[in-house]
Amino acid sequence: MKEAIHPNYKKVLFVDAQSGFTFLSGSTLSSSETMKWEDGNEYPVIKVDISSDTHPFYTGRQKFTDVGGRVDRFKKKYNMK
Template identity: 65%
Template structure:
């Protein structure tokens, strides 16, 4: 491996700006902002808009009503009836 061409790999704290959830992970990202972690050490902190703590796939809070509404509008527009209706 050539010396001096690879980014520095270090521990970084990522913070979900939506929920405030923080997690420590290895990364090559850098930041001027730092935070003291649970172990007493100070690490660079990267703010992210979404993480597993706020993403609907991981939280189970997906919104299926929008898709259902679109299907209902399509069926109504083209005269299809719901199989469950009499």
């Protein structure tokens, strides 16, 4: 394998902004915000809009939210009432 071509993975906490679900995973992302995890260590925190806790494929619930008028723009574009 070639030297110095692989990314530097570190443990990061991902927090679902909708449900507050938190999980620890390896990532190349970093953040200045930190949070203490169940093991007592502090890790950088990355906030995500959707995770397996809120995604319709995993939950079985379809939830369509209007974010910034997207639904209205879609309906207007395709002449939907």
